[in-house]
Amino acid sequence: MPQAPKSPPPAKAAEAPADAPPHSLRQVKAAGPACLFAVFAVLPLLISLGADPFYLVIATRIMIFGIAALSLDLILGYGAMVSFGHAAFIGIGAYAVGMAASHGVTDLLAQLVLAMLAAAAFAVLTGAISLRTRGVYFIMITLAFGQMAYFFTVSLAAYGGDDGLTLPQRSTLLGQPWLENDFFFYYLVLILLLSCFLLAHCTLQARFGRVLRGTRDNALRMQAIGFEPLPYQLTAYVLAAMIAALAGALLANQAEFVSPAYMTWQRSGELIMMVVVGGMGTLTGGILGAAVFSLLEEFLSGFSQHWKLGLGIILVLIVLHGKSGMHGMLADLARRFGRS
Amino acid sequence: MSAPLLEVRNLRKSYGALTVTDDVSLDLRPGELHAIIGPNGAGKTTLIHQLSGCQPSDAGHVLFDGQDITTLSMAKRARLGIARSFQITSLLSGFSVLENAALAAQARTGSSFRFFGRAAAERTLNDQAMAALSTVGLAERAARRASDLSHGEQRQLELAVALATRPKILLLDEPLAGTGHDESAALTGLIDKLKDDVSIILIEHDMDAVFAVADRISVLVYGRIIASGSADAIRADPEVRAAYLGDEAA
Numbered sequence: 001m002p003q004a005p006k007s008p009p010p011a012k013a014a015e016a017p018a019d020a021p022p023h024s025l026r027q028v029k030a031a032g033p034a035c036l037f038a039v040f041a042v043l044p045l046l047i048s049l050g051a052d053p054f055y056l057v058i059a060t061r062i063m064i065f066g067i068a069a070l071s072l073d074l075i076l077g078y079g080a081m082v083s084f085g086h087a088a089f090i091g092i093g094a095y096a097v098g099m100a101a102s103h104g105v106t107d108l109l110a111q112l113v114l115a116m117l118a119a120a121a122f123a124v125l126t127g128a129i130s131l132r133t134r135g136v137y138f139i140m141i142t143l144a145f146g147q148m149a150y151f152f153t154v155s156l157a158a159y160g161g162d163d164g165l166t167l168p169q170r171s172t173l174l175g176q177p178w179l180e181n182d183f184f185f186y187y188l189v190l191i192l193l194l195s196c197f198l199l200a201h202c203t204l205q206a207r208f209g210r211v212l213r214g215t216r217d218n219a220l221r222m223q224a225i226g227f228e229p230l231p232y233q234l235t236a237y238v239l240a241a242m243i244a245a246l247a248g249a250l251l252a253n254q255a256e257f258v259s260p261a262y263m264t265w266q267r268s269g270e271l272i273m274m275v276v277v278g279g280m281g282t283l284t285g286g287i288l289g290a291a292v293f294s295l296l297e298e299f300l301s302g303f304s305q306h307w308k309l310g311l312g313i314i315l316v317l318i319v320l321h322g323k324s325g326m327h328g329m330l331a332d333l334a335r336r337f338g339r340s
Numbered sequence: 341m342s343a344p345l346l347e348v349r350n351l352r353k354s355y356g357a358l359t360v361t362d363d364v365s366l367d368l369r370p371g372e373l374h375a376i377i378g379p380n381g382a383g384k385t386t387l388i389h390q391l392s393g394c395q396p397s398d399a400g401h402v403l404f405d406g407q408d409i410t411t412l413s414m415a416k417r418a419r420l421g422i423a424r425s426f427q428i429t430s431l432l433s434g435f436s437v438l439e440n441a442a443l444a445a446q447a448r449t450g451s452s453f454r455f456f457g458r459a460a461a462e463r464t465l466n467d468q469a470m471a472a473l474s475t476v477g478l479a480e481r482a483a484r485r486a487s488d489l490s491h492g493e494q495r496q497l498e499l500a501v502a503l504a505t506r507p508k509i510l511l512l513d514e515p516l517a518g519t520g521h522d523e524s525a526a527l528t529g530l531i532d533k534l535k536d537d538v539s540i541i542l543i544e545h546d547m548d549a550v551f552a553v554a555d556r557i558s559v560l561v562y563g564r565i566i567a568s569g570s571a572d573a574i575r576a577d578p579e580v581r582a583a584y585l586g587d588e589a590a
Binding site: 202203205206207208209210211213214217218220221222223224225226227228231232235 | 392394413414415416418419423424426430431432433434435439443444446447448451452453454455456457458459460462501502504505
């Protein structure tokens with residue numbers, strides 16, 4: 001079917017995207033993320049026009065959890081690795097900032113290098129073991145490693161133990177206290193989120209990502225043509241861990257506080273929910289999921305402490321609608337708009 | 341006589357008390373099509389799994405070009421040049437037909453630890469994939485999703501993916517399974533043509549096809565090879581007729 005006419009019959013319209021020329025399909029696919037990042041880019045303007053500055057804090061947190069959810073989507077959505085210990089890497093990133101700061105290393109760049117190296121080391125070790133298992137065993141073993149990391153930080157009496165650790169101030173950047181400015185911090189997080197998104201997108205389209213996606217679809221077939229799954233899955237696992245550690249380092253700075261609560265299994269579960277609600281295997285889905293989750297937490301928790309009941313209902317509705325979550329719903333809407 | 345490309349020596353495999361592969365020895369010479377036939381449950385697919393590395397063997401050896409590959413993984417064997425098809429179609433159903441074949445080409449062409457550059461836009465991979473698709477007659481379907489193909493076309497794609505790895509040996513596990521009359525005739529013709537470039541071990545239930553293309557036939561019954569020889573010799577073998585062809589002919 002060539003160029004679709006202005007008002008195609010409804011039955012055929014459903015097939016149109018599959019048969020459309022590939023370049024226009026790619027443009028349509030790029031439109032979603034472009035809109036999303038445009039919204040984030042102009043949001044601070046609304047606040048400077050008089051909206052409650054608290055929204056800037058919420059939006060910053062959404063973007064930070066967006067980075068974390070995006071990293072989980074990389075292995076969950078594109079690698080079929082359901083990690084139930086992903087919050088550990090957020091915690092490692094956050095503690096890298098807290099510990100470095102308490103020893104006088106306050107520069108963000110140095111802290112990020114530390115955070116990502118520590119997360120990579122933990123991921124290589126735990127991933128090499130976890131990836132020998134499949135399915136529900138992988139979920140359980142990643143949960144176990146996550147809990148180990150959690151209890152390790154609880155036992156760190158020198159760094160506050162259970163109570164965590166308050167940062168004296170936010171990290172410096174090139175020796176300057178720029179991060180203290182909420183607008184500066186907001187745009188720094190936005191740039192990092194965009195960078196992670198582009199990096200993940202490139203990787204997934206490249207040879208490496210194609211092998212990872214192929215292994216998700218059919219590992220047996222990939223082995224039969226000559227690909228061992230483990231090196232590719234482990235590399236993706238480490239990459240996701242490093243991005244999550246980046247999110248953790250930013251979270252520590254945003255809250256100016258670090259505690260074991262960052263790496264509880266509930267937090268790992270929330271990250272999975274963000275990815276599933278937003279749409280698995282879509283990258284932007286994780287960011288959408290983080291937004292939905294944070295906004296519901298913010299507004300529903302004002303009505304009742306049982307706000308998670310509301311979240312549960314919404315989660316059920318979204319999952320019933322289909323596998324592609326919010327991302328899929330928005331794509332459907334955009335398609336309907338495009339047609340009329 | 342040239343040295344065999346694949347040599348199987350005293351291969352065994354049991355599941356508990358059930359012996360599925362019982363002291364099997366056979367070989368495959370360069371450019372040969374060696375068919376393995378036998379009634380259901382004879383252990384043909386298990387043998388292919390053992391040769392391809394999909395399942396480990398309990399005892400015995402598999403030699404490829406003189407090298408002992410008995411303990412190598414399926415992926416390593418594939419990279420050496422042993423490609424296989426699956427009896428039950430096993431494709432990357434969410435990928436396009438072209439990408440199914442292009443990934444197979446990618447496995448043999450350079451490192452896949454590349455994180456930049458669109459793999460789908462790589463000319464050399466797509467050219468190799470298109471060549472394999474043309475060979476099996478799927479070139480026009482290249483842009484389709486693999487899951488949108490008909491069953492017969494998916495069987496063709498199974499072959500194209502195996503070919504795109506540029507194998508020295510093809511292990512074909514019932515390539516005609518579930519195909520219609522015309523499709524199976526076309527596939528049989530294709531397998532006959534492939535013989536020129538690649539050595540083939542073929543498992544197939546369609547006797548007409550086997551007798552039309554095989555250079556040599558071995559008969560597997562309860563995990564044992566009871567006869568091995570040319571098509572005519574197998575047809576005339578009384579033990580084979582009793583064990584196998586007798587009830588086919590009825």
